[in-house]
Amino acid sequence: MKTTFGRRTRILAATTATAGLVLVAGCSSDDDGGSGSKTAAGGVELVEAGQLTTCTHLPYPPFQSEIDGKVQGFDVSLIDLVAEDLGVQQDIVDQPFENFKTGGSLNAGQCDLAAAGMTITEERKKNVDFSDPYFDATQAVLADKDSGVASFADLKGKKVGAQAQTTGEDYAKSKGLDPVSFESSDAVLNGLRTGQVDAVVIDYPVVQGWLKDKANADAFEVAEQINTGEQYGFTVKKGNAKLLAAINKALADARADGTYKEIYEKWIGPYDEAAASPSASAS
Numbered sequence: 085m086k087t088t089f090g091r092r093t094r095i096l097a098a099t100t101a102t103a104g105l106v107l108v109a110g111c112s113s114d115d116d117g118g119s120g121s122k123t124a125a126g127g128v129e130l131v132e133a134g135q136l137t138t139c140t141h142l143p144y145p146p147f148q149s150e151i152d153g154k155v156q157g158f159d160v161s162l163i164d165l166v167a168e169d170l171g172v173q174q175d176i177v178d179q180p181f182e183n184f185k186t187g188g189s190l191n192a193g194q195c196d197l198a199a200a201g202m203t204i205t206e207e208r209k210k211n212v213d214f215s216d217p218y219f220d221a222t223q224a225v226l227a228d229k230d231s232g233v234a235s236f237a238d239l240k241g242k243k244v245g246a247q248a249q250t251t252g253e254d255y256a257k258s259k260g261l262d263p264v265s266f267e268s269s270d271a272v273l274n275g276l277r278t279g280q281v282d283a284v285v286i287d288y289p290v291v292q293g294w295l296k297d298k299a300n301a302d303a304f305e306v307a308e309q310i311n312t313g314e315q316y317g318f319t320v321k322k323g324n325a326k327l328l329a330a331i332n333k334a335l336a337d338a339r340a341d342g343t344y345k346e347i348y349e350k351w352i353g354p355y356d357e358a359a360a361s362p363s364a365s366a367s
Contacts, residue, residue, distance in 0.1 A: 213324065
């Protein structure tokens with residue numbers, strides 16, 4: 085089927101060709117190396133001249149993961165739009181989720197923003213400022229087809245896995261479960277594959293990506309989808325109003341000109357009109 089592209093087609097075509105990946109062991113330098121001003125369009129101050137530095141935690145497909153040596157995904161494509169508006173390129177920093185969930189990486193000047201499929205919560209708002217919601221998310225119970233798990237209620241007495249520091253883990257714990265914590269989404273899937281756990285609780289879009297692989301689809305099934313009212317947002321250092329405004333403008337423009345729909349269909353699947361409606365963030 086032929087796709088009609090919006091005014092930002094060039095970004096979609098090259099969305100990750102310019103997205104760098106940096107494995108961070110310590111703090112980044114504040115020296116711009118003589119490469120130019122750290123002030124981008126709209127007076128937005130950047131931690132590095134000429135680039136919009138994004139903290140994330142890899143892998144988390146379909147939002148961000150390394151494919152063919154490039155970091156790609158739904159979040160990456162959306163932040164590329166912000167970078168385009170600012171007249172710079174996106175550079176991606178991979179580090180533990182906890183580092184930026186608490187605002188530590190942002191406060192330390194390691195990145196300008198964080199994009200990691202992060203649910204907007206009141207607790208997290210104490211440490212960071214969130215953009216407008218850009219994705220409505222649900223949780224899913226994915227189970228081995230031989231596990232006997234047909235719903236969330238069936239998880240009692242089973243070995244359950246979840247990704248550490250996520251709302252999926254929080255939800256499982258809130259319902260009285262004691263999930264096995266895995267560092268990454270890849271580790272969660274591996275735990276299910278190797279029988280370390282009978283089922284996992286994790287964001288449904290991640291499960292959708294896993295089930296595109298025939299081997300996974302043959303072995304596992306979605307026992308239940310759980311609508312927890314979650315919405316994802318990008319985060320900036322508290323008080324960074326100019327960058328936050330630039331992110332929100334890029335999201336609004338993408339919804340208005342059809343670019344959001346293109347990106348959604350590329351990375352997520354069939355477009356849900358409700359996903360483009362900027363609504364109040366989840367509590």
